[in-house]
Amino acid sequence: MPSSLHTLSGFSAYTTQAVRLVDLTIVLLCGWLAYWLRLGTFSMDERYLWLLTLGALLTLLVLPSLGIYQSWRGRMRGQLMLRLLSGFFLIGALITLILFLAKSGMAYSRLWLVAWMLSAAGGCILIRAVAYPILNRLRASGRNRRTLLLIGDAHSCATAWRQLQRVPTAGFEVERILLIDDDHQEELAGIHHERYTLGDRLEHTEEEVWICLPLAEGDWVKEIQNALSQSTGNVRYMPDLRDFRLINHSVSQVADLYLLDLSCSPMTGSNRLLKWLEDKLVAALILLLISPVLAVLAVGVKLSSPGPVFYRQERVGLNGVPFMMLKFRSMPVNAEKGGVQWGGARNKEVTAFGAFLRKTSLDELPQFLNVFKGDMSIVGPRPERTQFVQTFKNEIPGYMQKHMVKAGITGWAQINGWRGDTDLTKRIECDLWYIKNWSLWLDVKIILLTVLKGFVHRHAY
Known part of the structure; x- marks a missing residue:
């Protein structure tokens, strides 16, 4: 992929996250201002702080689900404004429902809640009313196109x-x-x-x-x-x-x-945020939990044979852009000096400790660092080496479409047994089915099945 395309894609992602941050700031600020205007003090009571936090969390969940953060380039903005109004009406309704179920509605000012939601909706609409004409002028002048x-x-x-x-x-x-x-x-x-x-x-x-x-x-x-x-x-x-x-x-x-x-990729608008949050949160939690295991395995690799702890291998990821995927080194340093070939994992030279790593898939654990860095996702099609992609894209229909999402540590193909030296066409069929049917729940299902089925697999070498 051309560098300009990669740069623009990254710029758009950062812009979308910035808009979410601005909306969240407006929600918090409007809640505090409404409290000051209604109760006449700058020091917010702890009860209201909890409710303000709840409103912020609901904002992060509700607004993306309504498609607020998808690209509105060249599209009707009136529909966006209606979605924002609907979003804050829904947030207010959810807060009211939660207070009703908790039997604590009488402890809060209803006027404050109404003023908070109305001012937050107005603030988000106003910031867009100011920003969009500026963006339009920039695009008309040839920028951000x-x-x-x-x-x-x-x-x-x-x-x-x-x-x-x-x-x-x-x-x-x-x-x-x-x-x-x-x-x-x-x-x-x-x-x-x-x-x-x-x-x-x-x-x-x-x-x-x-x-x-x-x-x-x-x-x-x-x-x-x-x-x-x-x-x-x-x-x-x-x-x-x-x-x-x-x-x-x-x-x-x-x-x-x-x-x-x-x-078209499913990872646009609110889906991109959900996937980003899923990857960052899950990767951070797993890295925290497995850090002692990573340390022990790193020592085992270092003692088993001379050479670096990590094996860095170029793979093809999102939009066909190569990245360096990390693994614990399971082979001697010069094992691939004669070149690499597709398949034949059983016949590759590995160290004794490396054979254990491969059989248990523990050599894949450093890829959570790739996820946290942003090169990969927890769930997605498994990436392949650059030289093999150049061959497979001419032989397997739809092969390049798997790169419309980030590569994953585990995926639909893997939990269905299509991993290692298995039919590549079947794996691509699974990858494309995953992209077509992606949802946050599907990712959760794949993660759970990966854990339940275990890391040891007869096709893992």
Whole structure:
């Protein structure tokens, strides 16, 4: 993945976390101000401090679940404001319900609670009313924009290009236009475009690809999608759906253009926060609990053979970006001097202590450091070496789609027995099923099954 794409992805993640922090600060500040205005003192009673903390925790749970923190680039902001109002109404209702069940509602000022929720909602709306025009001006001036590849017929591509030019605040920059035929090219007069031959492999560096074709050209859409099978960016289909009445269909709306999401990561908006919190909290807890075990195993590796404690190996992770995965070293230092090969784990040279580490999967424990650092997740598709990815992506359909989420220590494939020297196609099927059906509960289920089934496995070498 180009470094610019990786930088933008990281920038967007930090921006989203900053917005959450701002909202949380507003909630706490408004609760304190409402207390001062209602009760006339700056020193908040302990009972109210507990309720303020509860409100902050509910804010972290409720607002992301309503899609508040998903990307609103080029989309209708009025809907966002309604979601914020609904979110704080729900938070207030939950606090009221909790106080009712605890039979402690009479101990708190109802006027304070109402003033708190209204002022917090107003504050979050106001900060966005100030920030969004600034962001719009930045995008219109060419900053914070995503690169885009349009591919399809001239009429549809021209429609998308013109609309994005009319709405620069959407934040998309069309870098290339590829046409599948020579019809109606006059609609793109003065706009640089190239010819694309159906059936050719399509490689791109743009952050998004929009397939711009009428619904009647479904076969062509399928062929282009197949040509993009190795893409790790978002792929969207842009038919003209403004005259259609869709019921219970999920579409994205950007600059008044309707896009069908064909191949997009589930880790966006509130899902990204949930996954981030899951990884950081679980990794920190596990590292704290297993730190004595890590120390003992490190001593065992050091005494078993000369060389470093950790074995660093380049693997491919999110969006196809390589990272260095950590393991406890289980092989002699020069065991791979003749090169590496796929499979054959039984025949690889390992130390006596290393064989024990592999059989019990204890050599994988340092990867919790990778999780805490942000390279990996607790749950996700297992990462593979860079050289093997270059081979597998041309042999296994959908192989690159596993990199739409972070690689994991354990995953759906592993708890179903597809690990080690097992059928790679079956493992990819499990990985793609996990991405398609991801939820926080599914991650919890996989973690629990990993613990219950144990680390020792007949395919672990």
